[in-house]
Amino acid sequence: MISKLAIIGPGLLGGSLMYAMRARSADTKIAVWARRLDAVEIIRALTTADIASTDIATVVSDAELIVLCVPIGAMPSLAEKIAPLVSDSAIVTDVGSVKSFVVRSLDQIFAGKARFVGSHPMAGSEMTGLSAARADLFQDSVCIITPSPQTSPTEMDLISGFWQVLGCRIRILTPEEHDRIVALVSHLPHLVAAALMHLTRDAQSDALEFSGNGFRDTTRVASGAPEMWTEIFATNREPLKNAAQAMIEKLQRAVRLLETCSDKEMMQFLTQAKAQRDSLRSRK
Amino acid sequence: MISKLAIIGPGLLGGSLMYAMRARSADTKIAVWARRLDAVEIIRALTTADIASTDIATVVSDAELIVLCVPIGAMPSLAEKIAPLVSDSAIVTDVGSVKSFVVRSLDQIFAGKARFVGSHPMAGSEMTGLSAARADLFQDSVCIITPSPQTSPTEMDLISGFWQVLGCRIRILTPEEHDRIVALVSHLPHLVAAALMHLTRDAQSDALEFSGNGFRDTTRVASGAPEMWTEIFATNREPLKNAAQAMIEKLQRAVRLLETCSDKEMMQFLTQAKAQRDSLRSRK
Numbered sequence: 009m010i011s012k013l014a015i016i017g018p019g020l021l022g023g024s025l026m027y028a029m030r031a032r033s034a035d036t037k038i039a040v041w042a043r044r045l046d047a048v049e050i051i052r053a054l055t056t057a058d059i060a061s062t063d064i065a066t067v068v069s070d071a072e073l074i075v076l077c078v079p080i081g082a083m084p085s086l087a088e089k090i091a092p093l094v095s096d097s098a099i100v101t102d103v104g105s106v107k108s109f110v111v112r113s114l115d116q117i118f119a120g121k122a123r124f125v126g127s128h129p130m131a132g133s134e135m136t137g138l139s140a141a142r143a144d145l146f147q148d149s150v151c152i153i154t155p156s157p158q159t160s161p162t163e164m165d166l167i168s169g170f171w172q173v174l175g176c177r178i179r180i181l182t183p184e185e186h187d188r189i190v191a192l193v194s195h196l197p198h199l200v201a202a203a204l205m206h207l208t209r210d211a212q213s214d215a216l217e218f219s220g221n222g223f224r225d226t227t228r229v230a231s232g233a234p235e236m237w238t239e240i241f242a243t244n245r246e247p248l249k250n251a252a253q254a255m256i257e258k259l260q261r262a263v264r265l266l267e268t269c270s271d272k273e274m275m276q277f278l279t280q281a282k283a284q285r286d287s288l289r290s291r292k
Numbered sequence: 293m294i295s296k297l298a299i300i301g302p303g304l305l306g307g308s309l310m311y312a313m314r315a316r317s318a319d320t321k322i323a324v325w326a327r328r329l330d331a332v333e334i335i336r337a338l339t340t341a342d343i344a345s346t347d348i349a350t351v352v353s354d355a356e357l358i359v360l361c362v363p364i365g366a367m368p369s370l371a372e373k374i375a376p377l378v379s380d381s382a383i384v385t386d387v388g389s390v391k392s393f394v395v396r397s398l399d400q401i402f403a404g405k406a407r408f409v410g411s412h413p414m415a416g417s418e419m420t421g422l423s424a425a426r427a428d429l430f431q432d433s434v435c436i437i438t439p440s441p442q443t444s445p446t447e448m449d450l451i452s453g454f455w456q457v458l459g460c461r462i463r464i465l466t467p468e469e470h471d472r473i474v475a476l477v478s479h480l481p482h483l484v485a486a487a488l489m490h491l492t493r494d495a496q497s498d499a500l501e502f503s504g505n506g507f508r509d510t511t512r513v514a515s516g517a518p519e520m521w522t523e524i525f526a527t528n529r530e531p532l533k534n535a536a537q538a539m540i541e542k543l544q545r546a547v548r549l550l551e552t553c554s555d556k557e558m559m560q561f562l563t564q565a566k567a568q569r570d571s572l573r574s575r576k
Binding site: 021049051060064065080091129130131132138147150152179183188189190192193194196197198199200201202203204205208209210211213215216217219220223224225226227228229231232233234235237238241244245248249251252253256258259263266267269272275277278279280281282284285286287288289291 | 297311318385414415416433434436437454469472473474475476477478480481482483485486487488489490491492493494497500501502503504506507508509510511512513515516517518519521522525526529532533535536537538539540542543546549550551553555558559561562563564565566568569571572573575
């Protein structure tokens with residue numbers, strides 16, 4: 009399908025892309041860029057990629073599809089370096105967890121040079137780095153694509169086809185819708201898990217000694233990389249702030265129900281929450 | 293060790309107690325009380341217990357240890373029925389998730405009749421009922437025992453030994469300490485998970501369509517039985533209210549950090565949360 013795929017940054021997502029693409033398309037030339045020589049040497053030793061280099065020109069030249077798999081904050085400066093080097097038929101995408109910021113910055117940088125279309129494969133874990141990468145990371149996950157008004161049907165087909173080959177189900181949203189929804193189902197849960205950990209940290213007793221599986225599950229995401237999450241929060245401030253405010257209001261309502269012994273309303277609150285959570289089980 | 297064990301209520305915990313005890317002690321006579329005849333018939337068909345009956349006198353008479361495995365709200369009225377029937381050397385315990393309320397009520401009911409000592413095995417899941425019961429449910433979990441000033445060393449030895457045989461690690465707390473800690477590591481996480489589900493319910497878009505593994509883990513406990521959790525919340529109002537207030541304050545602080553672009557402080561907040569969460573991984 010794709011003649012040459014350039015993967016920029018061999019972390020969890022970039023590394024998994026490399027493995028997943030190699031497993032599914034023997035004909036695609038896979039080129040990987042890493043900032044550090046030791047990372048390049050590890051990728052060369054793996055022999056999964058056709059090209060591994062710290063020289064970005066070698067990696068992106070003639071690439072049909074370029075996927076930025078670096079932290080969001082590093083994307084604009086890397087895009088500035090890549091833009092003059094790509095063929096004008098190249099399509100550039102990314103894997104960032106925030107879309108308005110990324111699309112706004114990269115649309116501008118690639119204007120007149122290549123076409124940028126934002127992607128967000130909703131796969132990952134609290135693990136990071138190439139050592140956690142796996143060929144099936146994207147299997148059965150949702151990939152959100154956020155086309156701009158300039159994105160052509162051909163470009164959409166190429167990007168959608170790419171993620172579908174890797175096992176993703178495609179959903180299309182505007183960058184703003186994406187950021188609002190993801191603030192709710194990913195960024196707020198991370199903030200909440202971190203806040204729960206802080207409460208056990210503040211406690212006089214060793215509260216963790218008494219935590220069970222429920223607590224472990226609820227707080228697992230708090231182990232995610234702080235640098236990455238600080239950057240995600242910083243580039244999605246407004247939607248996350250709104251989600252956190254809505255969460256505060258829900259908790260304030262629960263406090264009122266406890267204070268007024270409104271057990272019937274509490275029961276209704278928990279019953280509705282259970283129905284909503286149970287509906288998730290039956291989905292793929 | 294124990295000549296006769298009476299299990300009052302064959303749900304997830306009572307049923308698991310039955311299986312676990314049978315697997316570990318061939319000599320203990322196991323008697324199970326169920327409110328409904330059809331439940332008794334299921335237990336008889338399983339042949340794991342020596343006695344299964346809706347007649348509470350048959351089940352508790354001559355029992356050395358009686359374990360109340362019914363919902364917290366049903367404990368006082370059942371205890372009133374059991375108290376006149378037990379031998380005065382009998383020890384009564386429970387498996388309730390709240391301790392001040394239970395210990396206060398049951399200490400009084402059994403005064404002069406049998407000795408009550410509260411227990412809280414921190415095992416369970418969002419599943420309920422006998423069909424979810426398993427012999428290894430208590431293996432490697434923490435069991436908190438909340439003795440009263442009247443509890444003798446012999447009584448403590450019997451209760452501790454009982455839970456240890458089933459695979460639990462024993463921790464001893466006062467009922468008030470128990471309720472404060474459990475509000476933080478179990479009741480608040482449940483409330484938070486329910487609130488997150490409500491936010492996705494309120495959202496205009498189908499937010500669940502875009503949720504990944506992190507969201508699933510963070511909200512898993514929201515599938516727990518609403519009746520049970522309403523009762524837990526209602527019998528632990530004050531500690532849960534305080535925990536929810538502390539959570540609101542943490543979220544308000546996070547909102548301020550977002551508003552003032554205090555990314556360095558946010559990074560520190562997330563780094564501390566990660567360190568605290570990572571410390572949980574290395575524990576058993």
